[in-house]
Amino acid sequence: MAGDGLASLERLKAALQKLPGIGARSAERLAFHVLRESRESAEMLAAALLAVKDNVRHCSQCFNLTEADPCVICASGTRDAGELWVVEQPKDLMALEATGMVRGVYHVLMGHIAPLEGVEPGDLTIDALISRVKRGGVREVVLATNPTVEGDGTALYIQSALADLGVSVTRPARGLAVGSPLEYASAAMLEAAIRGRVKM
Amino acid sequence: MAGDGLASLERLKAALQKLPGIGARSAERLAFHVLRESRESAEMLAAALLAVKDNVRHCSQCFNLTEADPCVICASGTRDAGELWVVEQPKDLMALEATGMVRGVYHVLMGHIAPLEGVEPGDLTIDALISRVKRGGVREVVLATNPTVEGDGTALYIQSALADLGVSVTRPARGLAVGSPLEYASAAMLEAAIRGRVKM
Numbered sequence: 001m002a003g004d005g006l007a008s009l010e011r012l013k014a015a016l017q018k019l020p021g022i023g024a025r026s027a028e029r030l031a032f033h034v035l036r037e038s039r040e041s042a043e044m045l046a047a048a049l050l051a052v053k054d055n056v057r058h059c060s061q062c063f064n065l066t067e068a069d070p071c072v073i074c075a076s077g078t079r080d081a082g083e084l085w086v087v088e089q090p091k092d093l094m095a096l097e098a099t100g101m102v103r104g105v106y107h108v109l110m111g112h113i114a115p116l117e118g119v120e121p122g123d124l125t126i127d128a129l130i131s132r133v134k135r136g137g138v139r140e141v142v143l144a145t146n147p148t149v150e151g152d153g154t155a156l157y158i159q160s161a162l163a164d165l166g167v168s169v170t171r172p173a174r175g176l177a178v179g180s181p182l183e184y185a186s187a188a189m190l191e192a193a194i195r196g197r198v199k200m
Numbered sequence: 201m202a203g204d205g206l207a208s209l210e211r212l213k214a215a216l217q218k219l220p221g222i223g224a225r226s227a228e229r230l231a232f233h234v235l236r237e238s239r240e241s242a243e244m245l246a247a248a249l250l251a252v253k254d255n256v257r258h259c260s261q262c263f264n265l266t267e268a269d270p271c272v273i274c275a276s277g278t279r280d281a282g283e284l285w286v287v288e289q290p291k292d293l294m295a296l297e298a299t300g301m302v303r304g305v306y307h308v309l310m311g312h313i314a315p316l317e318g319v320e321p322g323d324l325t326i327d328a329l330i331s332r333v334k335r336g337g338v339r340e341v342v343l344a345t346n347p348t349v350e351g352d353g354t355a356l357y358i359q360s361a362l363a364d365l366g367v368s369v370t371r372p373a374r375g376l377a378v379g380s381p382l383e384y385a386s387a388a389m390l391e392a393a394i395r396g397r398v399k400m
Contacts, residue, residue, distance in 0.1 A: 005272040008255040012248040046246035048212040055208040072205040
């Protein structure tokens with residue numbers, strides 16, 4: 001293909017292949033799709049790519065992704081600022097937010113502590129979280145990090161950092177995945193469900 | 201998501217979802233990838249999208265995709281211009297070209313005749329093909345359309361259009377797919393293999 005005078009097509013395929021989950025075949029299929037479609041569609045996608053880089057930033061208060069600062073959740077007058085949900089990533093925030101059940105506000109850590117990968121507490125937004133709690137007004141901190149080794153480690157670290165600040169520290173319940181048969185539950189999931197069994 | 205002040209992210213996800221094989225989850229994953237990566241990567245992809253639309257056209261002689269006109273195959277002095285391979289799509293040309301076994305040149309029909317989908321012979325490049333053969337210099341026309349109902353129908357139509365022009369009209373051999381076990385061969389494939397059996 002290199003010598004067939006289609007350098008633009010090759011460059012587009014190469015750029016598409018850098019995206020996650022896009023292999024050589026998918027990149028070719030996508031490139032041919034772009035070739036078939038109007039220039040307007042290509043312009044719309046190109047502009048959307050750059051607009052995201054230019055417009056989306058992190059909220060200076062909670063570190064959620066936002067175009068306005070503070071973000072709409074932090075700026076909202078109807079959210080309970082005393083209930084602070086701590087998550088690892090903006091995606092986790094969106095998943096919680098999609099339930100419509102969180103009345104509080106958020107704090108996005110931007111990752112989890114992982115010394116083997118070189119991620120130390122100082123690389124996350126933990127200092128900002130502690131300052132935020134120290135400024136007052138926070139009643140409960142819900143550590144909604146992922147139920148993984150790294151997520152649990154990060155939650156433990158934050159729990160001890162918050163120990164003397166007079167706030168209630170909680171975490172979401174763990175157990176069987178609702179709607180998923182018991183036989184498919186992992187050992188860890190079953191263990192959490194058995195340890196945490198409650199009166200009916 | 202609509203009310204959360206991330207219109208740019210939503211627009212990028214919407215633009216990505218218009219691509220074939222990209223659903224809501226993939227679009228979100230890709231959009232977050234773009235957010236994480238540098239602005240330079242986004243610029244490279246955006247520029248590649250537009251460059252393809254601006255630079256890639258069809259060869260005026262064979263209708264292959266190209267950036268130069270005529271394309272490198274038509275312009276080459278070492279190809280056998282007397283052997284004309286007729287294919288439906290540029291992708292088919294690339295597949296044949298990748299074998300390195302075609303010494304001739306190509307003619308891309310830009311589709312196949314499909315009256316039910318509203319594709320008539322006049323919508324393809326058949327007239328240009330006939331003019332090309334009439335101009336002389338073509339010894340053999342290989343109808344390498346797809347081995348499908350539409351491909352075969354298109355080949356038959358072209359065969360009759362070329363009937364009085366004094367060129368040899370052939371098509372690639374059909375039969376068992378090399379390397380694929382007999383038990384997995386379709387009835388049509390077996391039929392072609394049985395009808396076309398040759399002396400060993």
